Amino acid sequence: MAESIPVEENGHHAGDHxxxxxxxxxxSEKYIFPLDHKMIxxxxxxxxxxxxxxxxxxAYAFRMQLAFPGIEVPGWGVVSPADYNSLVTNHGxxxxxxxxxxxxxxxxxxxxxPLMIGADDMVFPKINRLSYQVFLLSAIVILSAFFxxxxxxxxxxxAYPPLSTKAEYSLTGLGSTLWITAVFLExxxxxxxxxxxxxTCMNSRAPGMKMWDIPMVVWMIVIASILFMLSVGxxxxxxxxxxxxxxxxxxxxxxxxGGDPILWQHLFWFFGHPEVYVVLxxxxxxxxxxxxxxxxKKLFGYKTVLYTAIGTGVLSFTVWAHHQFIAGIDPRMxxxxxxxxxxxxxxxxxxMFVYIATLYGGSIxxxxxxxxxxxxxxxxxxxxxxxxFLGASGNDIxxxxxxxxxxxxxxxxxxxxxxxTYAGFTYWFPKMFGRMMNDTLGKLHFWxxxxxFNGIFLPLFVLGAAGQHRRIYDYQxxxxxxxxxxxxxxxxxxxxxxxxxxxxVLFFYNVITSWMSGEKAPKNPWKxxxxxxxxxxxxxxxxxxxxxxxxxxxxxxxxxPDREEDYWPQNxxx
Amino acid sequence: xxxxxxxxxxxxxxxxxxxxLFDVITVLVxxxxxxxxxxxxxxxxxxxxxxxxxxxYITGTEHRYMKWIHRAHFPxxxxxxxxxxxxxxxxxxxxxxxxxxxxxxxxxxxxxxWTFVHPGADNTMGTADDITKxxxxxxxxxxxxxxxxxxxxxxxNFSVPVFRLKQDAIPGRVITGWFExxxxxxxxxxxxxxxxxxxxxxxxxxxxxxxxxYSAWVERESAAALARAMGESKSIELAGN
Ligand code: HEM
Ligand SMILES: [Cu+2]
Ligand SMILES: [Cu+2]
Numbered sequence: 001m002a003e004s005i006p007v008e009e010n011g012h013h014a015g016d017h018x019x020x021x022x023x024x025x026x027x028s029e030k031y032i033f034p035l036d037h038k039m040i041x042x043x044x045x046x047x048x049x050x051x052x053x054x055x056x057x058x059a060y061a062f063r064m065q066l067a068f069p070g071i072e073v074p075g076w077g078v079v080s081p082a083d084y085n086s087l088v089t090n091h092g093x094x095x096x097x098x099x100x101x102x103x104x105x106x107x108x109x110x111x112x113x114p115l116m117i118g119a120d121d122m123v124f125p126k127i128n129r130l131s132y133q134v135f136l137l138s139a140i141v142i143l144s145a146f147f148x149x150x151x152x153x154x155x156x157x158x159a160y161p162p163l164s165t166k167a168e169y170s171l172t173g174l175g176s177t178l179w180i181t182a183v184f185l186e187x188x189x190x191x192x193x194x195x196x197x198x199x200t201c202m203n204s205r206a207p208g209m210k211m212w213d214i215p216m217v218v219w220m221i222v223i224a225s226i227l228f229m230l231s232v233g234x235x236x237x238x239x240x241x242x243x244x245x246x247x248x249x250x251x252x253x254x255x256x257x258g259g260d261p262i263l264w265q266h267l268f269w270f271f272g273h274p275e276v277y278v279v280l281x282x283x284x285x286x287x288x289x290x291x292x293x294x295x296x297k298k299l300f301g302y303k304t305v306l307y308t309a310i311g312t313g314v315l316s317f318t319v320w321a322h323h324q325f326i327a328g329i330d331p332r333m334x335x336x337x338x339x340x341x342x343x344x345x346x347x348x349x350x351x352m353f354v355y356i357a358t359l360y361g362g363s364i365x366x367x368x369x370x371x372x373x374x375x376x377x378x379x380x381x382x383x384x385x386x387x388x389f390l391g392a393s394g395n396d397i398x399x400x401x402x403x404x405x406x407x408x409x410x411x412x413x414x415x416x417x418x419x420x421t422y423a424g425f426t427y428w429f430p431k432m433f434g435r436m437m438n439d440t441l442g443k444l445h446f447w448x449x450x451x452x453f454n455g456i457f458l459p460l461f462v463l464g465a466a467g468q469h470r471r472i473y474d475y476q477x478x479x480x481x482x483x484x485x486x487x488x489x490x491x492x493x494x495x496x497x498x499x500x501x502x503x504x505v506l507f508f509y510n511v512i513t514s515w516m517s518g519e520k521a522p523k524n525p526w527k528x529x530x531x532x533x534x535x536x537x538x539x540x541x542x543x544x545x546x547x548x549x550x551x552x553x554x555x556x557x558x559x560x561p562d563r564e565e566d567y568w569p570q571n572x573x574x
Numbered sequence: 575x576x577x578x579x580x581x582x583x584x585x586x587x588x589x590x591x592x593x594x595l596f597d598v599i600t601v602l603v604x605x606x607x608x609x610x611x612x613x614x615x616x617x618x619x620x621x622x623x624x625x626x627x628x629x630x631y632i633t634g635t636e637h638r639y640m641k642w643i644h645r646a647h648f649p650x651x652x653x654x655x656x657x658x659x660x661x662x663x664x665x666x667x668x669x670x671x672x673x674x675x676x677x678x679x680x681x682x683x684x685x686x687x688w689t690f691v692h693p694g695a696d697n698t699m700g701t702a703d704d705i706t707k708x709x710x711x712x713x714x715x716x717x718x719x720x721x722x723x724x725x726x727x728x729x730x731n732f733s734v735p736v737f738r739l740k741q742d743a744i745p746g747r748v749i750t751g752w753f754e755x756x757x758x759x760x761x762x763x764x765x766x767x768x769x770x771x772x773x774x775x776x777x778x779x780x781x782x783x784x785x786x787x788y789s790a791w792v793e794r795e796s797a798a799a800l801a802r803a804m805g806e807s808k809s810i811e812l813a814g815n
Pocket of ligand 1: 156157
């Protein structure tokens with residue numbers, strides 16, 4: 001960049017990277033209240049992983065109840081109907097807002113954007129730090145609800161009123177308030193973070209880096225941040241209305257006093273559906289970078305991927321009411337929303353085909369990150385096609401709120417949040433920690449996660465088709481759902497979950513031992529092109545103390561016919 | 575079809591239409607899915623890294639490559655169109671178009687029970703012989719019913735899987751829909767919208783009888799209801815005296 005952007009931090013300028021690290025930083029400056037984008041990224045990453053363990057533990061507790069009704073679940077105790085509701089609710093809320101969002105957008109965004117565009121930091125480091133602090137606060141608030149009188153909120157992550165607004169209906173007065181407060185704070189945190197991502201990417205790119213030279217993952221995180229900002233407004237308004245209804249006696253959503261409970265559903269889903277793409281796009285971006293590196297191929301149709309991402313993003317604003325087909329609104333609207341919903345299959349299918357085409361003619365090595373990236377494509381395909389069943393209004397009359405829906409959205413969210421994260425984390429681990437991960441352990445972890453994942457959710461499609469509804473803590477109350485074969489399937493899914501959760505120990509073991517004593521990582525272990533691989537592993541504060549890189553070409557110049565090597569780093573002059 | 579065997583028994587006039595839609599969607603989405611999987615796995619196997627073999631340099635922007643992607647749009651759009659037309663057709667019949675009714679029931683949901691009001695022997699709602707039942711709905715085959723769905727507190731959802739019927743109940747509104755049972759038997763009614771702690775404890779049953787058996791039931795029950803109503807008005811009179 002020709003101009004440097006003034007930053008108030010110690011009178012530094014964003015371009016003045018050489019000043020970084022001149023003074024010794026105290027422990028708390030470095031690790032607790034850092035301004036360095038990489039350290040903030042790590043804070044987000046590990047908070048997100050910690051929350052994933054909690055969300056996973058909740059899944060374990062309620063799945064045990066479903067498989068073995070009434071038993072004392074080790075680590076939780078007997079799951080009562082009230083427990084069941086709050087476990088399900090907080091599992092969903094946490095997985096989406098405290099795992100998928102912080103890890104995929106905030107952690108990867110913070111870590112990768114400056115490094116991949118060749119900047120020394122975010123444009124607004126203090127806003128960045130504030131973003132994490134607000135996020136941490138929100139995490140504390142959502143978990144604290146488990147310790148207040150009445151317990152945590154149990155009205156599902158969609159929080160439909162009046163159940164969510166009246167304590168006499170939900171029996172969790174303070175719990176409900178803490179839940180909506182936490183969600184509200186979390187959105188504020190991401191608004192703060194998003195400002196940085198967008199401005200940094202627009203203003204601090206390395207000299208020579210044109211729009212089309214930006215790596216896909218950076219693009220995707222920026223597009224996702226824009227989508228988030230455009231969609232979150234209505235829900236923030238809804239959140240305030242909900243807080244008022246809960247605590248100040250207003251009646252925005254209360255039909256007894258002239259409010260409308262369905263208004264919340266529109267506000268929620270106008271945000272909620274684009275939210276799926278907000279978390280999807282970063283994962284798609286990660287997969288692009290991993291797949292091109294390990295197949296030594298140029299990304300097939302770079303601009304096509306971008307346009308399909310923007311296309312899905314725009315369309316995602318037009319489909320929200322497919323969640324409300326049978327919610328009691330004018331039945332004619334279902335026709336419009338069926339059309340818009342099925343239209344999304346076009347850019348999504350194109351995106352998937354482009355990724356598969358990228359493999360064509362490649363030179364593929366199945367490293368651990370590559371396995372995760374490929375698994376993402378395959379599992380997400382299943383998630384995508386099963387969505388068609390639910391977007392088709394006539395069929396959704398039957399499928400709505402069954403386990404078919406549940407299996408469908410886990411086949412999209414799990415690849416996004418878990419598989420996408422593992423792809424990115426194992427790929428950038430050498431850069432983040434300066435050590436290589438153990439590949440054998442990594443592969444073992446991969447198979448022990450992927451096989452049980454399908455073992456958990458494939459049976460749930462079958463149960464859903466057979467009519468099993470969601471959020472019911474004990475199917476013994478429904479003769480047609482208590483058949484022995486159904487109970488066997490529930491037990492099978494739960495046993496698979498136990499295996500899958502157990503396998504995560506391998507991951508953390510691998511992370512810790514590799515971090516401590518793994519083989520030292522070179523600057524560019526995968527022979528990749530993008531700029532982060534030209535910094536030290538791990539990069540110091542300021543990223544490139546000896547001078548920011550220049551950029552001469554796009555990030556996917558692999559196996560160029562004019563070159564002997566099969567890669568061509570972005571910073572290497574022609 | 576084999577796929578239908580995944581679904582529960584079908585017991586309403588439109589259940590079969592929804593099942594057919596399910597089958598058609600399954601077949602149509604399996605086609606691109608199978609092709610995608612085939613290409614995906616064969617590329618992975620075929621293009622494994624080999625010593626001294628460099629990957630192809632394909633930008634994916636030239637027409638000769640892009641056409642493979644663009645061509646894929648035509649079948650996908652065609653499939654989408656078929657699914658949209660069928661889905662909207664089914665939707666129109668089940669949810670949008672309200673056929674003439676032959677009888678009606680009131681369905682009232684509350685935390686955590688269902689109240690069903692049946693018209694008595696006079697087949698008119700709101701008279702003294704109406705039959706009110708908790709957690710059991712009685713209907714007969716071959717009769718086209720309108721249901722009037724209400725909720726007293728929070729959202730609930732009136733779901734009868736064997737009918738392939740589902741509809742949210744909203745406090746403050748009365749939602750009208752229809753169904754026509756086709757086979758006799760006794761089946762689950764579930765609440766399909768989370769409605770608080772007792773949501774998992776809100777089971778009801780639907781009893782579908784033949785018209786004869788149903789008339790006999792109505793006869794008996796509405797006589798009892800009338801007697802009760804008479805008794806009540808008597809006791810009111812007595813209390814008034
Ligand atoms: C660890 C593996 C997981 C298992 C075994 C699992 C299982 C389940 C089950 C069985 C339910 C429904 C319970 C019910 O309705 O009674 C559920 C709900 C949900 N899950 Fe998961 N899940 C897992 C991971 C995830 C992930 C990674 C995400 C998203 C990033 C996620 C998001 C949700 C959401 C949004 C709900 C809906 C919550 C609600 O109904 O309010 N889950 N999960
Ligand atoms: Cu209910
Ligand atoms: Cu319910």
